[in-house]
Amino acid sequence: MTEATYLELKVVVLAGGVGGSKMVNGLAQILPPENLFIIANTADDFEHLGLAISPDLDTIMYTLAGANNPETGWGRTGETWQVMDELRRLKGPAWFNLGDKDLAASLLRTHWLRQGQPLSRVTAQLCRRFGVAQTLMPMTDQAVRTIVETDEGQLSFQEYFVRRRCEPEVQRLIYEGAGSAEPNPAASAAIQAADLIVIAPSNPLLSIDPILALPGLARAIRGAAAPKIGVSPIIGETAVKGPAAKVMRELGLEVSPVGVASYLKAVLTGFVFDTVDQAHQGRLADQGLATLCTNTLMRSAADQARLARELAEFSLRLAKK
Amino acid sequence: MTEATYLELKVVVLAGGVGGSKMVNGLAQILPPENLFIIANTADDFEHLGLAISPDLDTIMYTLAGANNPETGWGRTGETWQVMDELRRLKGPAWFNLGDKDLAASLLRTHWLRQGQPLSRVTAQLCRRFGVAQTLMPMTDQAVRTIVETDEGQLSFQEYFVRRRCEPEVQRLIYEGAGSAEPNPAASAAIQAADLIVIAPSNPLLSIDPILALPGLARAIRGAAAPKIGVSPIIGETAVKGPAAKVMRELGLEVSPVGVASYLKAVLTGFVFDTVDQAHQGRLADQGLATLCTNTLMRSAADQARLARELAEFSLRLAKK
Numbered sequence: 001m002t003e004a005t006y007l008e009l010k011v012v013v014l015a016g017g018v019g020g021s022k023m024v025n026g027l028a029q030i031l032p033p034e035n036l037f038i039i040a041n042t043a044d045d046f047e048h049l050g051l052a053i054s055p056d057l058d059t060i061m062y063t064l065a066g067a068n069n070p071e072t073g074w075g076r077t078g079e080t081w082q083v084m085d086e087l088r089r090l091k092g093p094a095w096f097n098l099g100d101k102d103l104a105a106s107l108l109r110t111h112w113l114r115q116g117q118p119l120s121r122v123t124a125q126l127c128r129r130f131g132v133a134q135t136l137m138p139m140t141d142q143a144v145r146t147i148v149e150t151d152e153g154q155l156s157f158q159e160y161f162v163r164r165r166c167e168p169e170v171q172r173l174i175y176e177g178a179g180s181a182e183p184n185p186a187a188s189a190a191i192q193a194a195d196l197i198v199i200a201p202s203n204p205l206l207s208i209d210p211i212l213a214l215p216g217l218a219r220a221i222r223g224a225a226a227p228k229i230g231v232s233p234i235i236g237e238t239a240v241k242g243p244a245a246k247v248m249r250e251l252g253l254e255v256s257p258v259g260v261a262s263y264l265k266a267v268l269t270g271f272v273f274d275t276v277d278q279a280h281q282g283r284l285a286d287q288g289l290a291t292l293c294t295n296t297l298m299r300s301a302a303d304q305a306r307l308a309r310e311l312a313e314f315s316l317r318l319a320k321k
Numbered sequence: 322m323t324e325a326t327y328l329e330l331k332v333v334v335l336a337g338g339v340g341g342s343k344m345v346n347g348l349a350q351i352l353p354p355e356n357l358f359i360i361a362n363t364a365d366d367f368e369h370l371g372l373a374i375s376p377d378l379d380t381i382m383y384t385l386a387g388a389n390n391p392e393t394g395w396g397r398t399g400e401t402w403q404v405m406d407e408l409r410r411l412k413g414p415a416w417f418n419l420g421d422k423d424l425a426a427s428l429l430r431t432h433w434l435r436q437g438q439p440l441s442r443v444t445a446q447l448c449r450r451f452g453v454a455q456t457l458m459p460m461t462d463q464a465v466r467t468i469v470e471t472d473e474g475q476l477s478f479q480e481y482f483v484r485r486r487c488e489p490e491v492q493r494l495i496y497e498g499a500g501s502a503e504p505n506p507a508a509s510a511a512i513q514a515a516d517l518i519v520i521a522p523s524n525p526l527l528s529i530d531p532i533l534a535l536p537g538l539a540r541a542i543r544g545a546a547a548p549k550i551g552v553s554p555i556i557g558e559t560a561v562k563g564p565a566a567k568v569m570r571e572l573g574l575e576v577s578p579v580g581v582a583s584y585l586k587a588v589l590t591g592f593v594f595d596t597v598d599q600a601h602q603g604r605l606a607d608q609g610l611a612t613l614c615t616n617t618l619m620r621s622a623a624d625q626a627r628l629a630r631e632l633a634e635f636s637l638r639l640a641k642k
Contacts (some may be wrong), residue, residue, distance in 0.1 A: 049429070051371055084426050
């Protein structure tokens with residue numbers, strides 16, 4: 001397998017925030033930018049202090065621009081906090097951290113949205129300003145909002161995730177508006193033209209599920225000819241970052257690569273999981289999935305690129321069958 | 322005349338931005354806070370980057386809080402510019418300067434407005450957070466917007482004032498929404514209960530006119546028993562600050578205290594003007610106005626307090642007649 005082979009692949013990635021952005025960044029290191037298409041979850045988006053906040057789009061954009069803060073997993077590197085400090089002094093709502101640089105991007109997004117531009121165009125413009133050459137797309141231009149039903153009642157996603165730090169027990173997830181939302185047409189087109197569809201190691205419930213909850217996108221993915229390869233966000237019995245393991249457990253799913261693969265199997269043909277979970281290989285194969293067992297932990301940019309390369313080569317093998 | 326006398330006056334001030342805030346600050350120095358009521362122009366308000374911006378309310382609030390920047394006449398002292406710097410780097414709309422501290426107040430206002438709270442309540446809450454004990458009120462909770470018809474076409478007030486630096490020639494001023502806007506009920510009540518109504522040395526056209534364009538407020542002021550005293554923003558043939566002289570000239574008004582008094586005479590019983598304009602005393606008296614000729618330039622807080630004291634004493638003399 002030579003590099004020249006996978007360089008020609010048109011790759012679509014379905015992604016949420018942190019885990020998604022690492023996988024995306026790996027693929028960005030090995031592919032020409034015009035061949036990488038990212039469809040991001042927007043069900044975590046919300047309006048805060050009058051601003052349109054898109055956490056997953058921003059995390060991926062900042063990562064591709066090399067402007068992300070790798071320590072927090074969200075927000076900008078070299079960030080300052082003048083506005084938040086003053087908002088706190090005024091006893092305003094300061095539970096959602098928005099750095100000054102981060103705020104500037106949200107102000108610009110809000111400005112364009114209020115002018116009537118769709119989120120997909122706004123995202124493309126922001127990417128251009130950030131020097132991001134890959135195609136980053138919201139899953140839809142319409143509002144889809146995750147509602148978390150918990151033992152403390154219904155919470156918006158950010159209330160659950162940031163304000164309540166994922167502490168309440170999840171009983172049900174609702175992706176409000178997903179059933180009737182039109183997919184972003186460019187996202188559907190990218191899926192149809194793809195040589196490889198990657199389901200990034202993002203939270204299968206809170207990040208991937210909202211994308212698949214758009215009937216048009218789920219249909220496009222199921223109908224696509226390309227290999228569809230998921231990467232497990234669960235290594236051993238825990239998630240690398242975030243509440244994936246806790247939420248899976250609370251919703252009665254097995255917290256393992258098998259649990260992830262079973263949940264997503266309607267849209268998978270292949271699955272990548274970690275060597276620490278090698279014992280599960282048989283159960284994954286039983287689900288009719290081609291598998292790649294490798295080191296999936298992405299600690300560095302080099303890890304990201306290596307995993308992306310293995311994933312791309314795995315997909316070429318699948319496509320040949 | 323003893324201090325004890327004017328300490329009991331309930332004073333209402335109609336005010337715009339810079340000139341208004343200086344007069345308000347003078348009165349704040351000599352009156353107990355519960356006796357000072359400010360009705361601010363909101364026709365300069367606008368939405369920018371998704372935020373609700375209220376320049377005159379903020380200038381007065383910052384001034385009363387001792388948090389204003391006296392050099393610029395707008396914004397906060399000790400301000401930082403992290404967000405604007407980043408917005409500029411992203412080639413976003415950076416023509417309207419919003420410092421980080423200033424932004425925090427606008428974010429909080431926008432947050433409360435989006436919750437459905439009226440601007441009057443939002444303003445009261447902001448004042449409380451800033452430790453302002455006087456009663457600062459928007460003229461109305463509804464949207465009134467100044468449109469400037471110029472030789473370059475129609476401009477919103479901020480486009481004319483900030484973006485185009487008052488350079489286009491003004492042909493007509495329109496206070497969109499003023500004719501049908503309900504006055505803030507607390508403003509009407511304050512006017513009715515007032516012992517003195519002051520028309521601050523703000524731009525008579527762009528700052529005072531929009532307040533008087535609310536039929537309910539103009540009626541309340543005309544019907545009020547209290548002395549109604551204007552302070553000339555024109556000293557000699559120029560405005561202390563801002564485009565008042567230029568706009569008056571372009572609209573065919575005499576640029577002098579007489580021009581100001583004539584324009585406002587339906588709501589005036591007395592008028593304060595500067596000693597450099599002493600020659601105009603006769604023409605002002607001819608309009609049936611009681612006059613006070615004194616040093617009206619407010620360079621320092623002491624100047625503001627002295628002018629406020631003279632104004633209060635002048636009103637007591639008028640009330641006795």
